[in-house]
Amino acid sequence: MENRKYTIHGPGLTEETKKEVSDFIAGYDDIDFLGPIKGEIQKPAEIEQMILEINQYREEIATELGLSKPIPIRVGQVHLLPPFVFNERYPNSPDSAEGLHENLGHGIFIKYKEYNSPELLKMFLLHEGIHMDSYHAYFTRNQNDNPIDSLSGQTRSGYSTSTPYKERESNYLNGFNEAVVQKITWEKIRIHLIRMKTNMSYENEIAVLDSLIKKIAIRYNEEEAEVWRRIKIGLFTGEMMHLRRINKTYGPKALEVLAMLTDEYGIITEKVQKYFQTDDLKERLKIEEELLSKTK
Numbered sequence: 001m002e003n004r005k006y007t008i009h010g011p012g013l014t015e016e017t018k019k020e021v022s023d024f025i026a027g028y029d030d031i032d033f034l035g036p037i038k039g040e041i042q043k044p045a046e047i048e049q050m051i052l053e054i055n056q057y058r059e060e061i062a063t064e065l066g067l068s069k070p071i072p073i074r075v076g077q078v079h080l081l082p083p084f085v086f087n088e089r090y091p092n093s094p095d096s097a098e099g100l101h102e103n104l105g106h107g108i109f110i111k112y113k114e115y116n117s118p119e120l121l122k123m124f125l126l127h128e129g130i131h132m133d134s135y136h137a138y139f140t141r142n143q144n145d146n147p148i149d150s151l152s153g154q155t156r157s158g159y160s161t162s163t164p165y166k167e168r169e170s171n172y173l174n175g176f177n178e179a180v181v182q183k184i185t186w187e188k189i190r191i192h193l194i195r196m197k198t199n200m201s202y203e204n205e206i207a208v209l210d211s212l213i214k215k216i217a218i219r220y221n222e223e224e225a226e227v228w229r230r231i232k233i234g235l236f237t238g239e240m241m242h243l244r245r246i247n248k249t250y251g252p253k254a255l256e257v258l259a260m261l262t263d264e265y266g267i268i269t270e271k272v273q274k275y276f277q278t279d280d281l282k283e284r285l286k287i288e289e290e291l292l293s294k295t296k
Protein backbone atom coordinates (compact mmCIF):
# COMPACT_ATOMS: atom_id res chain seq x y z
CA MET A 1 0.00 0.00 0.00
CA GLU A 2 1.14 3.50 -0.79
CA ASN A 3 2.39 5.47 2.24
CA ARG A 4 0.92 8.74 3.26
CA LYS A 5 3.25 11.71 3.25
CA TYR A 6 3.32 14.36 5.96
CA THR A 7 5.49 17.26 6.90
CA ILE A 8 6.85 17.27 10.44
CA HIS A 9 7.16 20.68 12.07
CA GLY A 10 8.69 21.83 15.31
CA PRO A 11 11.53 23.95 16.66
CA GLY A 12 15.08 22.61 16.36
CA LEU A 13 14.29 19.29 14.72
CA THR A 14 17.06 17.43 12.93
CA GLU A 15 16.36 15.44 9.77
CA GLU A 16 16.92 12.30 11.83
CA THR A 17 14.27 13.26 14.36
CA LYS A 18 11.85 14.10 11.57
CA LYS A 19 12.47 10.67 10.06
CA GLU A 20 11.96 8.97 13.42
CA VAL A 21 8.65 10.76 13.88
CA SER A 22 7.55 9.98 10.30
CA ASP A 23 8.30 6.29 10.80
CA PHE A 24 6.32 6.28 14.03
CA ILE A 25 3.32 7.85 12.29
CA ALA A 26 3.61 5.43 9.36
CA GLY A 27 3.51 2.56 11.88
CA TYR A 28 0.13 3.78 13.04
CA ASP A 29 -1.13 3.84 9.47
CA ASP A 30 -0.29 0.17 9.08
CA ILE A 31 -2.43 -1.26 11.85
CA ASP A 32 -6.11 -1.78 11.43
CA PHE A 33 -6.57 1.14 13.63
CA LEU A 34 -7.67 1.03 17.24
CA GLY A 35 -10.23 -1.64 17.55
CA PRO A 36 -12.28 -2.36 19.53
CA ILE A 37 -13.06 0.92 21.28
CA LYS A 38 -14.70 0.79 24.70
CA GLY A 39 -18.42 1.45 24.32
CA GLU A 40 -18.51 1.30 20.55
CA ILE A 41 -21.52 -0.14 18.81
CA GLN A 42 -21.14 -3.26 16.76
CA LYS A 43 -21.02 -2.20 13.17
CA PRO A 44 -24.07 -3.19 11.13
CA ALA A 45 -23.48 -5.67 8.32
CA GLU A 46 -24.13 -2.97 5.71
CA ILE A 47 -21.15 -0.92 6.86
CA GLU A 48 -18.75 -2.77 4.58
CA GLN A 49 -20.85 -1.91 1.54
CA MET A 50 -21.14 1.71 2.70
CA ILE A 51 -17.40 2.06 3.10
CA LEU A 52 -16.88 0.65 -0.41
CA GLU A 53 -19.25 3.28 -1.69
CA ILE A 54 -17.49 6.06 0.24
CA ASN A 55 -14.13 4.93 -1.12
CA GLN A 56 -15.61 5.06 -4.60
CA TYR A 57 -16.78 8.65 -4.03
CA ARG A 58 -13.36 9.64 -2.69
CA GLU A 59 -11.73 8.20 -5.79
CA GLU A 60 -14.14 10.07 -8.03
CA ILE A 61 -13.42 13.34 -6.23
CA ALA A 62 -9.66 12.84 -6.65
CA THR A 63 -10.01 11.91 -10.31
CA GLU A 64 -12.19 14.93 -11.05
CA LEU A 65 -9.52 17.17 -9.53
CA GLY A 66 -6.62 15.41 -11.29
CA LEU A 67 -5.15 14.12 -8.01
CA SER A 68 -3.77 10.69 -7.14
CA LYS A 69 -6.10 8.06 -5.73
CA PRO A 70 -6.74 8.21 -1.99
CA ILE A 71 -5.85 5.32 0.30
CA PRO A 72 -9.07 3.35 0.90
CA ILE A 73 -10.79 3.59 4.27
CA ARG A 74 -10.79 0.18 5.97
CA VAL A 75 -13.63 -1.16 8.09
CA GLY A 76 -11.35 -1.38 11.15
CA GLN A 77 -10.75 2.36 10.99
CA VAL A 78 -14.41 3.23 11.48
CA HIS A 79 -15.99 3.29 14.93
CA LEU A 80 -19.60 4.03 15.76
CA LEU A 81 -19.97 5.57 19.21
CA PRO A 82 -23.21 6.30 21.07
CA PRO A 83 -23.44 10.07 21.71
CA PHE A 84 -22.39 9.85 25.38
CA VAL A 85 -19.34 7.73 24.53
CA PHE A 86 -18.43 10.15 21.75
CA ASN A 87 -18.77 13.13 24.11
CA GLU A 88 -16.65 11.42 26.75
CA ARG A 89 -13.92 10.80 24.19
CA TYR A 90 -14.06 14.34 22.81
CA PRO A 91 -15.26 16.57 25.64
CA ASN A 92 -14.31 19.72 23.71
CA SER A 93 -16.16 18.95 20.52
CA PRO A 94 -19.23 21.09 19.81
CA ASP A 95 -22.69 19.55 20.23
CA SER A 96 -23.19 19.79 16.51
CA ALA A 97 -20.21 17.51 15.77
CA GLU A 98 -21.37 14.29 14.13
CA GLY A 99 -18.00 12.72 13.65
CA LEU A 100 -14.29 13.13 14.07
CA HIS A 101 -11.19 12.09 12.21
CA GLU A 102 -8.25 11.30 14.48
CA ASN A 103 -5.12 12.23 12.66
CA LEU A 104 -2.78 9.70 14.25
CA GLY A 105 -3.73 6.41 12.61
CA HIS A 106 -6.71 7.99 10.88
CA GLY A 107 -9.46 6.53 13.01
CA ILE A 108 -12.91 7.72 11.98
CA PHE A 109 -15.35 8.13 14.85
CA ILE A 110 -19.03 8.69 14.20
CA LYS A 111 -21.57 9.86 16.77
CA TYR A 112 -24.01 7.08 16.12
CA LYS A 113 -27.72 7.65 16.53
CA GLU A 114 -30.05 4.85 15.59
CA TYR A 115 -32.55 7.21 14.05
CA ASN A 116 -29.99 8.51 11.58
CA SER A 117 -30.65 7.17 8.11
CA PRO A 118 -27.98 5.20 6.22
CA GLU A 119 -27.74 8.20 3.86
CA LEU A 120 -26.79 10.45 6.75
CA LEU A 121 -24.25 7.94 8.00
CA LYS A 122 -22.68 7.90 4.53
CA MET A 123 -22.54 11.68 4.52
CA PHE A 124 -20.70 11.72 7.87
CA LEU A 125 -18.32 8.99 6.71
CA LEU A 126 -17.50 10.85 3.51
CA HIS A 127 -16.96 14.10 5.41
CA GLU A 128 -14.46 12.43 7.75
CA GLY A 129 -12.88 10.58 4.80
CA ILE A 130 -12.20 13.95 3.16
CA HIS A 131 -10.54 15.20 6.35
CA MET A 132 -8.42 12.06 6.20
CA ASP A 133 -7.40 12.81 2.60
CA SER A 134 -6.46 16.39 3.40
CA TYR A 135 -4.19 15.82 6.39
CA HIS A 136 -0.77 17.37 5.76
CA ALA A 137 1.36 17.93 8.79
CA TYR A 138 2.25 17.04 12.37
CA PHE A 139 3.93 19.02 15.06
CA THR A 140 6.48 17.82 17.59
CA ARG A 141 8.94 19.41 19.96
CA ASN A 142 12.72 19.31 19.87
CA GLN A 143 15.16 16.74 21.15
CA ASN A 144 14.98 17.75 24.80
CA ASP A 145 11.55 16.24 25.00
CA ASN A 146 10.93 12.86 23.51
CA PRO A 147 9.70 13.82 20.03
CA ILE A 148 7.29 10.88 19.98
CA ASP A 149 5.79 11.77 23.36
CA SER A 150 5.36 15.39 22.42
CA LEU A 151 3.87 14.56 19.05
CA SER A 152 0.75 16.54 18.40
CA GLY A 153 -1.51 15.71 15.52
CA GLN A 154 -2.89 19.19 15.42
CA THR A 155 -0.87 21.04 12.87
CA ARG A 156 -2.29 21.19 9.41
CA SER A 157 -5.44 19.64 8.05
CA GLY A 158 -6.65 21.07 4.77
CA TYR A 159 -6.82 24.84 5.29
CA SER A 160 -6.96 24.59 9.03
CA THR A 161 -3.71 25.23 10.85
CA SER A 162 -3.22 25.17 14.57
CA THR A 163 -0.47 26.43 16.77
CA PRO A 164 0.04 23.89 19.57
CA TYR A 165 3.23 25.62 20.70
CA LYS A 166 1.34 28.62 22.02
CA GLU A 167 0.00 28.50 25.52
CA ARG A 168 -3.50 27.83 24.36
CA GLU A 169 -3.91 25.87 21.18
CA SER A 170 -5.59 28.02 18.59
CA ASN A 171 -7.07 27.12 15.27
CA TYR A 172 -6.73 29.17 12.13
CA LEU A 173 -9.28 28.91 9.31
CA ASN A 174 -11.10 26.06 11.01
CA GLY A 175 -14.59 27.18 9.97
CA PHE A 176 -13.47 27.83 6.41
CA ASN A 177 -11.91 24.37 6.29
CA GLU A 178 -15.14 22.72 7.47
CA ALA A 179 -17.08 24.66 4.85
CA VAL A 180 -14.81 23.38 2.07
CA VAL A 181 -14.95 19.78 3.35
CA GLN A 182 -18.72 19.79 3.71
CA LYS A 183 -19.37 21.50 0.38
CA ILE A 184 -17.30 18.81 -1.38
CA THR A 185 -19.13 16.11 0.60
CA TRP A 186 -22.49 17.56 -0.23
CA GLU A 187 -21.73 17.93 -3.94
CA LYS A 188 -20.80 14.27 -4.12
CA ILE A 189 -23.47 12.80 -1.91
CA ARG A 190 -26.29 14.90 -3.38
CA ILE A 191 -25.72 13.45 -6.83
CA HIS A 192 -25.92 9.91 -5.48
CA LEU A 193 -28.62 10.46 -2.90
CA ILE A 194 -31.20 12.78 -4.38
CA ARG A 195 -33.83 11.71 -1.89
CA MET A 196 -31.80 12.90 1.09
CA LYS A 197 -33.80 15.78 2.43
CA THR A 198 -31.65 16.86 5.29
CA ASN A 199 -29.90 20.01 6.21
CA MET A 200 -26.43 19.87 4.91
CA SER A 201 -24.51 20.95 8.08
CA TYR A 202 -22.15 23.93 8.23
CA GLU A 203 -24.69 25.91 6.24
CA ASN A 204 -23.51 29.27 7.57
CA GLU A 205 -19.87 28.48 6.91
CA ILE A 206 -20.78 27.34 3.40
CA ALA A 207 -22.68 30.59 2.86
CA VAL A 208 -19.43 32.47 3.58
CA LEU A 209 -17.54 30.21 1.19
CA ASP A 210 -20.13 30.75 -1.53
CA SER A 211 -19.93 34.54 -1.20
CA LEU A 212 -16.15 34.36 -1.41
CA ILE A 213 -16.25 32.25 -4.55
CA LYS A 214 -18.69 34.61 -6.19
CA LYS A 215 -16.76 37.77 -5.44
CA ILE A 216 -13.33 36.32 -6.31
CA ALA A 217 -14.78 35.14 -9.64
CA ILE A 218 -15.94 38.69 -10.40
CA ARG A 219 -12.67 40.29 -9.29
CA TYR A 220 -10.56 37.92 -11.40
CA ASN A 221 -13.02 37.54 -14.24
CA GLU A 222 -13.17 33.76 -13.86
CA GLU A 223 -15.94 31.19 -13.77
CA GLU A 224 -17.12 30.47 -10.21
CA ALA A 225 -16.53 26.77 -10.89
CA GLU A 226 -12.88 27.51 -11.62
CA VAL A 227 -12.42 29.41 -8.35
CA TRP A 228 -14.14 26.63 -6.42
CA ARG A 229 -12.02 23.97 -8.13
CA ARG A 230 -8.81 25.74 -7.07
CA ILE A 231 -10.03 25.87 -3.46
CA LYS A 232 -10.89 22.16 -3.56
CA ILE A 233 -7.50 21.20 -4.97
CA GLY A 234 -5.73 23.27 -2.31
CA LEU A 235 -7.53 21.37 0.46
CA PHE A 236 -5.94 18.10 -0.69
CA THR A 237 -2.54 19.38 -1.85
CA GLY A 238 -1.87 22.00 0.80
CA GLU A 239 -1.44 24.71 -1.85
CA MET A 240 -2.57 27.90 -0.12
CA MET A 241 -1.10 30.71 -2.22
CA HIS A 242 -4.45 31.31 -3.87
CA LEU A 243 -5.87 32.44 -0.51
CA ARG A 244 -4.10 35.75 -1.13
CA ARG A 245 -6.85 36.42 -3.63
CA ILE A 246 -9.23 36.78 -0.70
CA ASN A 247 -7.30 39.81 0.56
CA LYS A 248 -6.93 41.16 -2.97
CA THR A 249 -10.69 40.95 -3.37
CA TYR A 250 -11.89 42.18 0.02
CA GLY A 251 -9.06 44.11 1.63
CA PRO A 252 -5.79 43.47 3.46
CA LYS A 253 -7.41 42.08 6.62
CA ALA A 254 -9.96 39.78 5.01
CA LEU A 255 -8.07 36.58 5.84
CA GLU A 256 -7.89 37.61 9.48
CA VAL A 257 -11.65 38.05 9.43
CA LEU A 258 -12.11 34.69 7.74
CA ALA A 259 -9.90 33.06 10.37
CA MET A 260 -12.42 34.09 13.01
CA LEU A 261 -15.02 31.79 11.52
CA THR A 262 -15.10 28.73 13.76
CA ASP A 263 -17.12 25.58 13.42
CA GLU A 264 -19.63 26.76 16.02
CA TYR A 265 -22.51 29.01 15.16
CA GLY A 266 -22.77 32.33 16.93
CA ILE A 267 -22.75 36.10 16.57
CA ILE A 268 -19.24 36.02 15.07
CA THR A 269 -20.42 33.67 12.32
CA GLU A 270 -23.19 36.13 11.49
CA LYS A 271 -20.80 39.04 11.31
CA VAL A 272 -18.24 37.18 9.20
CA GLN A 273 -21.05 36.14 6.88
CA LYS A 274 -22.19 39.75 6.50
CA TYR A 275 -18.60 40.90 5.91
CA PHE A 276 -18.14 38.56 2.96
CA GLN A 277 -21.59 39.20 1.53
CA THR A 278 -21.92 42.95 1.59
CA ASP A 279 -20.89 45.22 -1.26
CA ASP A 280 -20.90 48.19 1.07
CA LEU A 281 -17.26 48.95 1.80
CA LYS A 282 -18.09 51.11 4.82
CA GLU A 283 -20.11 48.34 6.40
CA ARG A 284 -17.32 45.89 5.73
CA LEU A 285 -14.73 48.09 7.43
CA LYS A 286 -17.01 48.58 10.39
CA ILE A 287 -17.45 44.83 10.86
CA GLU A 288 -13.73 44.33 10.40
CA GLU A 289 -12.95 46.78 13.16
CA GLU A 290 -15.49 45.23 15.52
CA LEU A 291 -14.25 41.70 14.94
CA LEU A 292 -10.54 42.33 14.97
CA SER A 293 -10.60 44.55 18.02
CA LYS A 294 -11.85 41.51 19.96
CA THR A 295 -8.71 39.55 19.19
CA LYS A 296 -6.33 42.20 20.49
Ligand SMILES: [Zn+2]
Pocket residue numbers: 127131178181
Ligand atom coordinates in the same frame (compact mmCIF):
# COMPACT_ATOMS: atom_id res chain seq x y z
ZN1 LIG B 1 -15.31 18.22 9.75
